[in-house]
Amino acid sequence: MPVERFRTLEEAERALQSRSGALDLFKRIRTHWHRVGTFAGRRYPSGVRLYASLEDAEVDRLRWIGNTTTKEDHLSPEIPG
Numbered sequence: 001m002p003v004e005r006f007r008t009l010e011e012a013e014r015a016l017q018s019r020s021g022a023l024d025l026f027k028r029i030r031t032h033w034h035r036v037g038t039f040a041g042r043r044y045p046s047g048v049r050l051y052a053s054l055e056d057a058e059v060d061r062l063r064w065i066g067n068t069t070t071k072e073d074h075l076s077p078e079i080p081g
Contacts, residue, residue, distance in 0.1 A: 006012040045064050051057040 004015060006015065049057075049060065051060065
């Protein structure tokens with residue numbers, strides 16, 4: 001894509017408006033993000049949670065990501081030798 005330079009904001013606006021398909025681009029972007037949301041789904045729990053400690057928050061985080069490791073395994077992973 002070539003680089004375009006403009007001396008004024010009005011020149012830039014005219015260049016954007018005169019391009020064929022500029023409005024189509026916004027429609028395509030909106031459609032793309034709609035599809036991404038449909039296929040990807042939500043990967044985080046909804047709502048706000050309050051925890052008594054950081055350990056409780058970590059246990060809950062590990063539970064909702066589906067991790068079955070213990071807290072000790074998560075905090076101190078083995079380093080291959």
